Amino acid sequence: RLVPERMVPFSFPLSRCALWDPVPMGDVIGAHVAYYRNPKLSLLEKTLRLAYRHAKQNDKKLLSCFLLGTLAVSEDGEGITITIDRFDPGREV
DSSP states (O other), rough: OGGGGGOOOOOOOOOOOOSSSOSSOOOOOOHHHHSSSSEEEEEOOHHHHHHHHHHOOOOOOSSHHHHHEEEOOOSSEEEEEEEEEEEEEOOOO
């Protein structure tokens, strides 16, 4: 499914010299991960419990933390699996 209102064009920071011509060429295409593949999300219970405990112990409304994992493409190339297996609470500074 293509959802044009959620699509954001790629942009790169300005630099003194470019390795390519920045002028757009050709038609616009969607590069959404779910457009061509069937995504599957796998989250370890241990990771979810750690994140939940961290959120309950913290008094702030906005938390700075990371969920880390791996991305794998299925053997037939039709699906992807995102496995989240680590929680990093981040740093306060």
